[in-house]
Amino acid sequence: MDCPEGSKTRDPVAIIVAVDWESGWLLGQGAGPTGLLKKPFPVKHFKVGDAECLVAVSGVGKINAAGAATFLAERFQPRTLVSMGIGGAYPGTGLLPGDVVLASREILADEGVLDGRGRFRPIEEGKLRLVAASAGRKPNHFPVCRTALSRARTLLARDGRAVKVGPFLTVSTATGTDERALQLRADWRGLCENMEGGAVAQIAGRYGIDFFEVRGISNAVGRRNLRLWKKDLAARHAQQVLFFLLENSGTWLKGPGG
Numbered sequence: 001m002d003c004p005e006g007s008k009t010r011d012p013v014a015i016i017v018a019v020d021w022e023s024g025w026l027l028g029q030g031a032g033p034t035g036l037l038k039k040p041f042p043v044k045h046f047k048v049g050d051a052e053c054l055v056a057v058s059g060v061g062k063i064n065a066a067g068a069a070t071f072l073a074e075r076f077q078p079r080t081l082v083s084m085g086i087g088g089a090y091p092g093t094g095l096l097p098g099d100v101v102l103a104s105r106e107i108l109a110d111e112g113v114l115d116g117r118g119r120f121r122p123i124e125e126g127k128l129r130l131v132a133a134s135a136g137r138k139p140n141h142f143p144v145c146r147t148a149l150s151r152a153r154t155l156l157a158r159d160g161r162a163v164k165v166g167p168f169l170t171v172s173t174a175t176g177t178d179e180r181a182l183q184l185r186a187d188w189r190g191l192c193e194n195m196e197g198g199a200v201a202q203i204a205g206r207y208g209i210d211f212f213e214v215r216g217i218s219n220a221v222g223r224r225n226l227r228l229w230k231k232d233l234a235a236r237h238a239q240q241v242l243f244f245l246l247e248n249s250g251t252w253l254k255g256p257g258g
Contacts, residue, residue, distance in 0.1 A: 014078035065196035166191035170198030
């Protein structure tokens with residue numbers, strides 16, 4: 001399916017959310033938005049200052065997220081892929097609903113095998129590989145763009161916006177017990193649990209595209225009690241932080257084509 005006339009963008013920032021309400025506030029702030037596509041993934045175009053932006057709604061989970069990231073990479077050649085949405089905070093992080101977190105790296109926390117004692121081991125500790133081996137990369141770990149992260153921290157600090165930075169864990173099955181939450185925290189030292197970011201990071205790496213991730217905390221990871229979740233608050237706060245960064249994209253990101 002071809003994009004409508006006039007829909008081409010140059011070096012866009014491509015944002016992936018799992019569900020549409022994770023980007024509604026952001027779209028309302030930018031110039032536009034204009035719907036580009038409905039299939040295979042809904043994609044909208046908008047502008048924040050000089051930044052050309054796309055938002056794609058992938059659907060929940062790693063397969064959907066990888067599909068959306070691949071589609072955006074092939075069709076639009078973005079300079080940056082951003083994973084945005086809500087997430088859960090692991091025990092011991094001190095995070096509360098409404099807090100905003102930035103990923104220092106993404107970890108695929110349940111891509112692996114169980115050893116003879118029933119303990120999880122990353123798949124790359126054996127002879128299998130998620131991606132081609134590269135110097136200095138730990139098994140199951142995928143980097144964010146260090147330049148974008150460093151600049152984002154500086155910009156946000158100058159503006160008095162509090163964020164916490166640390167590893168994010170991507171899982172296929174959302175954690176539903178306190179015991180599992182504690183185990184994941186002990187294994188990976190993760191701040192935030194989600195179901196898409198690691199897939200976007202892996203695809204971004206394959207295409208040589210910068211990756212960045214911002215999430216709002218909606219709940220504590222552990223025994224699930226949806227009545228305590230603050231999804232709307234978490235989604236809005238994450239979008240507000242990303243909007244601020246897009247307003248300052250000339251400082252935050254590499255220049256188009258850079």
